[in-house]
Amino acid sequence: MTAAKKKTRAGDPAKRTAILAAATRLFPAQGFTDTSMDAIAAVAGVTKQTVYAHFNSKDELFEEMIIALCDKHSEAAKASPGNPKPIQEQLFDAGLAFLNFVTSDECIAVTRLVISEVNRHPALAQKYYEDGTQRLLNTFAVFLKEQNKLRTLSIPDPESASSYFLALLKGRYYLRMVLGVKPRPTAKDKEENVRDTVAIFMRLYGGRDPLHTHSRF
Amino acid sequence: MTAAKKKTRAGDPAKRTAILAAATRLFPAQGFTDTSMDAIAAVAGVTKQTVYAHFNSKDELFEEMIIALCDKHSEAAKASPGNPKPIQEQLFDAGLAFLNFVTSDECIAVTRLVISEVNRHPALAQKYYEDGTQRLLNTFAVFLKEQNKLRTLSIPDPESASSYFLALLKGRYYLRMVLGVKPRPTAKDKEENVRDTVAIFMRLYGGRDPLHTHSRF
């Protein structure tokens, strides 16, 4: 029986997982409308009716897939642990990790997808921003506040500074990559971008002007 | 007669204009797939077959519409004339104009649209970037070089500085607005963003450090 009619009550969790995995692979690669339920069923190794047994509609499947990705992206915004490195290196490491993440093929594809469906699924786009960008901004702002207390940085407004740091990191290549503009930036390009960003950040918030190499202590 | 088969040889330019106008209104508002040729024909006040007489396919109509918008956006990237204002105010004016442009409803909608169709129309996305963002970056870099010569600013790498200026302007609200995240920033929010950006820019390239007011020369 399992009398639920609207709710998704499926017997085989493995097939549900397979369907979600197929959707996660196909939707970002081909877009919402160009991904048919038949294709998802085929990739998942089930029939279309099984897909509809687990998800009431294409929209519902799409939303669950995006939400799962949001959770994954939230994980990426984890705070960096206590770190003995110099602050410049900490900023460089965090910046490079962030830039590599947001410009990864998967992240670019999902961003395109969510933007494509912002009219049809506005709440999803909002959640994607909050679980991705917003959460990362907050996490980095917390890090900056700690540096303020440690006196390694001197930042009047950590929230704004966090926003500016990430803006400088994304500004050069992010939109380019979302639009698929060629040539794609190389790993070296990205590292240089991070270096420049850290240098700017230190000039703004380092408390001294490191360009003149006089000691800060 | 009019032996052209592939080429678009239409007799009534007014209808062609009406069709393009309808496409310009409907595509950005509803997206590519959700905009039917019937709807375009209806809004344009012609029949569907007339649309096909002017444009060989939906894709072709879409591309011509985007290209027309690219031309329009290129116009927006015009150089600012010789200006007697203080450099801070010139930067503020230019920054606010730029931010208001890229966050306008029309620009946001078109950006979403182009990103949505980057898989289907990669060349269009490339052209959109080059005619929009890239051209604006170049124009602003030229302005910065002039300021270098005038000694109003001291910028080692104007191309990079141009990129950073626009990145700081877009960083805070652009992705939010593309994703339709609420609440939308107010005019006051944007002005404050521009002020902060100009302040940062002056600290980086103003030639003096206004925070500590000691001369570097």
Place this chain on the structure above:
DNA sequence: GTCTATATGAAGATAGAC
């Protein structure tokens, strides 16, 4: 070149057997 009417095909969703 423009219209009325229609063909074609794809894809979301469903009915019924096991």
Place this chain on the structure above:
DNA sequence: GTCTATCTTCATATAGAC
């Protein structure tokens, strides 16, 4: 719950009259 087979809808594109 899962499969095979089908229904229905709708949008692109075309055929033929004026």
